[in-house]
Amino acid sequence: MSETKQTDNLVSVRDLVVEFTTDGSVVHAVNGVSFDINKGETLGLVGETGAGKTTIAKAILGILPDPPAKVRNGSITFEGQDLLSLPEKEMRKVRGKRISMIFQDPMTALNPIFTVGDQIAEAILLHEKMSKAESEKRAVDMLELVGIPGERCKEYPHQFSGGMKQRVVIAMALACNPELLLADEPTTALDVTIQAQVLEMMANLKEKLNTSVLMITHDLGIVAEMCDKVAVIYAGEIVEIGLAEDIFDRATHPYTKGLFGSLPSLKSHEKRLHPITGMVPDPTNLPEGCKFSPRCKYADEGCRCQAIPLHDLGNGHLVRCRKEGGEK
Amino acid sequence: MSRYIVKRLLMMIPVILGVTWFVFTLMYFTPGDPAQIILGADATEQEIQEKREELGLNGSYLERFGTYLKQVFVDGDLGTSYIYNNSIADEIAARFPNTFKIAAISVVLAVIIGLPLGVMAAVNQNTWKDNGSMFLALFGVSMPSFWFALMMVIVLSLHLKLLPATGLDSWKCYIMPCVSIAIGGAAGIARQTRSSMLEVIRQDYITTARAKGQTEFLVTYKHALRNALIPIITQVGNMLGIQLGGAIVAESIFSVPGLGTYMVSAIKNRDYPVVQGSVLVVAICFGLVMLLVDIVFAFADPRIRSQYQKKKKVAKEA
Numbered sequence: 001m002s003e004t005k006q007t008d009n010l011v012s013v014r015d016l017v018v019e020f021t022t023d024g025s026v027v028h029a030v031n032g033v034s035f036d037i038n039k040g041e042t043l044g045l046v047g048e049t050g051a052g053k054t055t056i057a058k059a060i061l062g063i064l065p066d067p068p069a070k071v072r073n074g075s076i077t078f079e080g081q082d083l084l085s086l087p088e089k090e091m092r093k094v095r096g097k098r099i100s101m102i103f104q105d106p107m108t109a110l111n112p113i114f115t116v117g118d119q120i121a122e123a124i125l126l127h128e129k130m131s132k133a134e135s136e137k138r139a140v141d142m143l144e145l146v147g148i149p150g151e152r153c154k155e156y157p158h159q160f161s162g163g164m165k166q167r168v169v170i171a172m173a174l175a176c177n178p179e180l181l182l183a184d185e186p187t188t189a190l191d192v193t194i195q196a197q198v199l200e201m202m203a204n205l206k207e208k209l210n211t212s213v214l215m216i217t218h219d220l221g222i223v224a225e226m227c228d229k230v231a232v233i234y235a236g237e238i239v240e241i242g243l244a245e246d247i248f249d250r251a252t253h254p255y256t257k258g259l260f261g262s263l264p265s266l267k268s269h270e271k272r273l274h275p276i277t278g279m280v281p282d283p284t285n286l287p288e289g290c291k292f293s294p295r296c297k298y299a300d301e302g303c304r305c306q307a308i309p310l311h312d313l314g315n316g317h318l319v320r321c322r323k324e325g326g327e328k
Numbered sequence: 329m330s331r332y333i334v335k336r337l338l339m340m341i342p343v344i345l346g347v348t349w350f351v352f353t354l355m356y357f358t359p360g361d362p363a364q365i366i367l368g369a370d371a372t373e374q375e376i377q378e379k380r381e382e383l384g385l386n387g388s389y390l391e392r393f394g395t396y397l398k399q400v401f402v403d404g405d406l407g408t409s410y411i412y413n414n415s416i417a418d419e420i421a422a423r424f425p426n427t428f429k430i431a432a433i434s435v436v437l438a439v440i441i442g443l444p445l446g447v448m449a450a451v452n453q454n455t456w457k458d459n460g461s462m463f464l465a466l467f468g469v470s471m472p473s474f475w476f477a478l479m480m481v482i483v484l485s486l487h488l489k490l491l492p493a494t495g496l497d498s499w500k501c502y503i504m505p506c507v508s509i510a511i512g513g514a515a516g517i518a519r520q521t522r523s524s525m526l527e528v529i530r531q532d533y534i535t536t537a538r539a540k541g542q543t544e545f546l547v548t549y550k551h552a553l554r555n556a557l558i559p560i561i562t563q564v565g566n567m568l569g570i571q572l573g574g575a576i577v578a579e580s581i582f583s584v585p586g587l588g589t590y591m592v593s594a595i596k597n598r599d600y601p602v603v604q605g606s607v608l609v610v611a612i613c614f615g616l617v618m619l620l621v622d623i624v625f626a627f628a629d630p631r632i633r634s635q636y637q638k639k640k641k642v643a644k645e646a
Contacts, residue, residue: 058535092541092542095540096540096542100540103536103539105532109533109536111536111537111551111555112533112629112631113554113555113630122537123541126541127541156631169536172536172540
């Protein structure tokens with residue numbers, strides 16, 4: 001990494017470990033995740049359901065439900081401040097203002113008994129020095145920014161369609177011009193046509209406000225379209241991370257390859273999909289050594305007995321595989 | 329909304345007629361002769377027959393029911409008490425304020441105690457705060473109100489001589505009846521609040537509110553509690569409705585001249601018109617409270633509000 005990039009660093013997560021304790025058993029949700037996001041950059045966090053993607057985002061924002069969740073180890077540095085050791089009162093000033101989050105399910109992310117205008121204005125009122133009237137005006141502006149007529153600010157969430165609710169959620173997240181946006185599967189709950197609109201809107205807004213984005217998704221199409229860097233996460237660990245073009249062109253980890261392989265190709269007229277065989281390991285009882293080894297066709301004894309470190313392939317492309325995807 | 333209220337008020341008419349018929353029939357079949365009770369054990373057969381004639385007890389079932397309906401709904405007269413020979417409407421008008429005051433104070437007290445207790449339990453689920461307050465609540469709903477009433481009389485009136493044990497002469501007299509009623513109500517509200525809050529605080533929009541940087545206090549009381557209110561409002565409405573019918577136990581123990589004591593003594597004395605009249609008043613009160621509950625729902629939840637508005641729009645178009 002060059003010197004100039006270092007100064008552009010907005011958030012850096014180091015060795016993050018998050019565990020959930022339920023009824024005596026410990027769920028290892030996130031196991032030593034490290035990554036950086038620079039200013040204006042979009043990092044895609046890709047992985048299956050339950051891989052720990054949302055947990056990472058919630059840990060950054062400090063809104064993990066405690067109990068049962070507990071950050072066991074690691075640091076999250078945001079513009080030089082360690083968020084994990086920040087007192088709750090200071091953290092509240094970061095939340096919604098400097099870091100904000102778009103939630104996965106727009107149907108449930110809005111409070112049903114407040115008008116959408118009030119819900120957007122609430123974030124503004126909390127963080128900006130504004131009167132109530134000014135914050136309401138700003139809320140109307142935000143609604144119009146995401147393509148909803150401003151006069152609908154007096155309406156309640158149940159009067160909006162799913163796509164519009166997601167726009168409201170995005171307007172709420174962007175209301176205070178955050179430096180970092182955590183987008184947790186922002187389009188999963190939407191129709192494909194609406195997806196495209198929402199993504200385009202997010203790309204435009206990102207350009208306008210120079211916001212960094214952590215884009216959580218399991219849709220590789222979205223990654224290709226939106227992301228500068230990609231981290232592939234499996235069982236709470238990053239198995240491969242690098243620039244988007246490196247990951248797409250030179251996917252190395254068997255799991256990453258499997259993800260791409262499971263996409264249907266329109267060119268080759270194949271009749272069957274190629275899923276990754278097997279199941280995600282039980283997070284209360286993770287395999288020793290490489291966590292993907294039970295499903296990996298290249299794995300041998302050496303993979304199963306020791307923890308596998310990230311291996312540098314150059315240009316910031318790291319992979320957690322001692323065989324570099326079966327090539328060695 | 330006003331159209332809805334009028335509709336609900338009209339719907340109360342068949343309910344009130346039904347209640348009138350039901351109570352009349354029940355009293356008709358109840359054994360015991362009012363004439364005998366009024367005149368005492370040593371009255372002659374002829375005296376009793378004359379008294380029965382005078383009270384109109386000798387007509388057929390339909391005749392007597394018809395007379396009663398006409399008297400109540402046409403002449404607007406609830407009748408005269410067999411025993412005290414005074415106007416039932418006047419007596420209820422004199423007693424109702426006492427019952428109303430006790431009901432209102434105990435409901436307010438129950439909400440003030442029960443609501444924060446339930447919220448605290450839910451927010452601190454599975455901690456000592458939760459277990460402690462839920463133990464208290466379980467105790468409160470399990471122990472009958474007369475037990476609390478008697479304990480308070482023993483301690484506060486008999487031993488400490490702080491509060492008067494009977495009557496309603498000063499504000500001090502309201503304390504024990506209201507508290508004895510409020511304990512059970514508060515316990516019920518606390519339990520309802522806890523379970524309703526537990527459902528709401530797991531919702532995504534609560535996380536959204538936290539993610540905005542909202543304080544935990546406002547997340548709990550503004551975002552969560554307002555969404556948890558519907559079942560709590562129902563519970564509070566039920567409590568108010570029941571208490572307006574007279575807290576029979578508390579009124580009896582503390583000799584409060586309210587609706588409850590009036591009804592109990594009327595039932596004991598076979599004072600048919602009094603029983604019928606007061607049950608009618610209680611039924612109307614309950615109906616009005618339930619209407620109030622539904623109106624409060626509309627204020628608490630915009631989704632319910634828009635249902636009424638939609639109905640109104642459809643009705644207008646038709």
